[in-house]
Amino acid sequence: xxxxxxxxxxxxxxxxxxxxxxxxxxxxxxxxxxxxxxxxxxxxxxxxxxxxxxxxxxxxxxxxxxxxxxxxxxxxxxxxxxxxxxxxxxxxxxxxxxxxxxxxxxxxxxxxxxxxxxxxxxxxxxxxxxxxxxxxxxxxxxxxxxxxxxxxxxxxxxxxxxxxxxxxxxxxxxxxxxxxxxxxxxxxxxxxxxxxxxxxxxxxxxxxxxxxxxxxxxxxxxxxxxxxxxxxxxxxxxxxxxxxxxxxxxxxxxxxxxxxxxxxxxxxxxxxxxxxxxxxxxxxxxxxxxxxxxxxxxxxxxxxxxxxxx
Numbered sequence: 370x371x372x373x374x375x376x377x378x379x380x381x382x383x384x385x386x387x388x389x390x391x392x393x394x395x396x397x398x399x400x401x402x403x404x405x406x407x408x409x410x411x412x413x414x415x416x417x418x419x420x421x422x423x424x425x426x427x428x429x430x431x432x433x434x435x436x437x438x439x440x441x442x443x444x445x446x447x448x449x450x451x452x453x454x455x456x457x458x459x460x461x462x463x464x465x466x467x468x469x470x471x472x473x474x475x476x477x478x479x480x481x482x483x484x485x486x487x488x489x490x491x492x493x494x495x496x497x498x499x500x501x502x503x504x505x506x507x508x509x510x511x512x513x514x515x516x517x518x519x520x521x522x523x524x525x526x527x528x529x530x531x532x533x534x535x536x537x538x539x540x541x542x543x544x545x546x547x548x549x550x551x552x553x554x555x556x557x558x559x560x561x562x563x564x565x566x567x568x569x570x571x572x573x574x575x576x577x578x579x580x581x582x583x584x585x586x587x588x589x590x591x592x593x594x595x596x597x598x599x600x601x602x603x604x605x606x607x608x609x610x611x612x613x614x615x616x617x618x619x620x621x622x623x624x625x626x627x628x629x630x631x632x633x634x635x636x637x638x639x640x641x642x643x644x645x646x647x648x649x650x651x652x653x654x655x656x657x658x659x660x661x662x663x664x665x666x667x668x669x670x671x672x673x674x675x676x677x678x679x
Contacts, residue, residue: 384418384438385410387447391420391436398452400426404434408457416440417450424454431460492562496554563601570605574615576623584625585632592630594620 388407395404405423413419422434437450456462486493558566575581588594593610596602597619604622608615613628 378412380410380412380418381416381440383445383447384416384440387418387438388420390447390449391438392422394436394449394452395422395434399424399434399454408433413437416442421457426454429454429461431457433457433460492559492565493556494559494562496557567601567604570619571621574608574618574620574624576621576625578624580614580626581621581624584627584629586629587623587625588620588629589622590629590631591625593628594622 392404392407403424403426405425408421408423410418410420417437417439419435419437422436424432424434426432432454433456434452435455436452438447439450440447571577576587581587588606588608591610593608593613595607595609597606605619606622608618608620610616610626610628610630613626615624615626
């Protein structure tokens with residue numbers, strides 16, 4: 370270890386004693402009342418010392434005001450070097466910055482937002498525009514190969530000859546069919562993109578969700594399932610049940626919910642049994658008793674007239 374290194378680790382006495390000078394510099398740079406107690410000091414080199422003060426600034430927990438002072442060789446006066454707010458060992462720091470393209474999550478885009486895709490996006494691969502042959506390992510290569518064989522067979526039946534290669538009438542026929550099927554795009558989904566989409570859809574509406582675990586039957590037997598084309602159609606479809614939580618979403622064929630078309634048959638409206646006591650009708654009661662309905666005759670008695678009874 371050299372002598373210079375040994376001297377740099379030992380704080381200069383005059384610089385170490387300049388605590389008041391360092392505090393004044395920190396208070397001048399900070400807001401009033403946010404510079405706390407003197408925490409420590411560190412020797413930065415020959416006659417260079419940094420003083421650390423506690424920071425009471427709200428939102429900067431664990432940060433420290435660092436004031437560096439220095440002294441020239443053979444000088445008796447300590448001068449101010451710099452003042453800065455630095456994080457301490459237990460400082461509360463902001464999370465590491467992440468580019469916006471990596472922070473973006475599904476559902477973050479709104480009206481008018483643009484999300485450009487990278488040229489080397491793993492989810493996409495070159496499509497077929499009709500100018501060049503598709504890459505041999507692309508998703509459209511096998512489809513176009515089948516189309517080419519069909520076109521050649523049809524041309525052979527009509528013209529009694531097979532076109533050479535993919536040029537001439539064969540290429541034109543393939544191009545028209547590819548355009549009709551929507552294959553003439555600059556880029557299409559790669560196999561990685563297909564698998565990523567399938568995994569994402571299965572996580573949201575797949576057989577392992579709580580809704581599917583409690584469903585009476587899977588979507589593959591539901592009348593509200595709308596089939597989709599392509600290779601994904603072998604495992605997914607569209608839900609068209611307005612009362613289902615997956616309405617308008619791509620669902621796994623093994624997904625299910627309580628809105629299955631064959632889950633239950635609505636029972637008929639029950640007919641109530643007739644009442645044992647007729648409490649629905651009204652009984653007629655006379656307001657006055659009938660004159661001939663009592664035990665006393667309504668005809669006048671002769672004996673009672675003689676006695677003076679009325």
